[in-house]
Amino acid sequence: MDSNLLKVFIAVANTKSISLGAKELNFTQSNVTLRxxxxxxxxxxxxxxxxxxxxxLTLAGQKLYPYAVDIVKKVEEASLKMRNVDYQKLLKVGSTQSNTTIRLTKFIEKVNDDFPDMKLDFVxxxxxNLIEQLLNYKLDIAFVNGNPNHKDIEVLNIIKEDIVLVEPKDKISENTIFAYKNGCLNRIFLEKYLSDENENKYKKVNLENYELILACVKSGYxxxxxxxxxxxxxxxxxxxxVTDMDFNLDTYLICRKDFIPMIENYLRDISLE
Structure with a gap:
């Protein structure tokens, strides 16, 4: 039984329409009818x-439907595993600087202990930027801050983060926002928060060194x-x-839905807190 024909059958059954099924599959209506x-x-x-x-669905269609769903699922799972065979000796990992600083060492130690033959490459x-690289198949997994909410991305693990605003303790700070680099979600969230709180305009300064950023904040900059x-x-x-902030900037360990690593279950269960 051709799984591609079953995919068309499932799409039409779910949408209750030849035209909507064709639209979902990005096929022509005549192509769907033919299949x-x-x-x-x-x-x-x-x-x-x-x-x-x-x-x-006819009675025959109703009986076929659950089997069709199961067959397509198993074929897709098998396809994923076969595509991943050559990647099991190499896992390409993306990480934000914050995750590199506080938990990547623990991740490396655990993976090396449990999969000694696996090589890890890091970005x-x-x-x-990491999400873009992941979507372009340049990374297998990535530790990112905040829920990416993308239809092609699978969340493997979530690590809770306690996000805080830091300001000089005994000084009035200058109107400057420090961040690690462009595209840093911490800066994006902070810019929005400060713009909602007051009308002051803030300069943005990128420093690729957390300890230097903290020292600048301490000095009132x-x-x-x-x-x-x-x-x-x-x-x-x-x-x-230090002020607690109600921002959802938890760490999300993600991969592509169509390129899930073979150590998926391991990554879902790993604890890095």
């Missing part, structure tokens, strides 16, 4: 009743948004004014 007829001919049964309002960049873990790692928790 449905091919499937019906191979099975020897009509699968749909045609009506003025669309199509409905450190902003969340937005501006403000920044950080995970509390980073502040504590560099010993600044008592040197700055």
């Amino acid at each position: 449905i007829k091919q499937l019906e001919k191979s099975l020897g049964y009509d699968l749909f009743h045609r009506t003025n309002r669309g199509v409905v 450190v960049d902003s969340s937005l 501006g403000v920044a948004l950080f995970s509390r873990e980073i502040i504590e790692k560099f010993g600044y928790q008592d040197k700055l004014k």
Whole structure:
């Protein structure tokens, strides 16, 4: 039984329409009609009743539907695993600087212990750039800040982050926002928050060194948004004014839905907190 014909059958059954099924699959309507007829001919049964309002499953179609869904799912799973065979000796990992600073060492240690033959390649960049690279198949997985909410992305794991605003403790800060680099979601969130809070315009300064950013904030040169873990790692928790922020900038471990690593279950269960 041709799984491609079953995919067309499922799309038409779900949408109850030849035209909507064609649109979902990005096929022509005549192509979908032809494939449905091919499937019906191979099975020897009509699968749909045609009506003025669309199509409905016949009894034979209703019986076929759950088997079709199961067959297509298994074929897709097998295809993914076969495409990933050559990648199991190499896992290309993307990470934001914040995740590199506070948890990537633990990730490397765990993966090396559990998969000693696997090589890890790393790219450190902003969340937005990492998502773009992942979607272009340049990365297998990525640690990014904030939920990407993309139809082609699968979330494998979520790590809770305690996000805080840091300001100088005993000084009035200058109107400057410090961030790691362009595309940094911390800066984007902080810019929006500050623009909602007041009308002052803020300069933006990128420094690719967290300890230097914290030192600049302590000296009164501006403000920044950080995970509390980073502040504590560099010993600044008592040197700055720290305000809890209600931002969803949790760390999301992601991959493409059509290119899931074979160690998927391991990545879903791994604890890095």
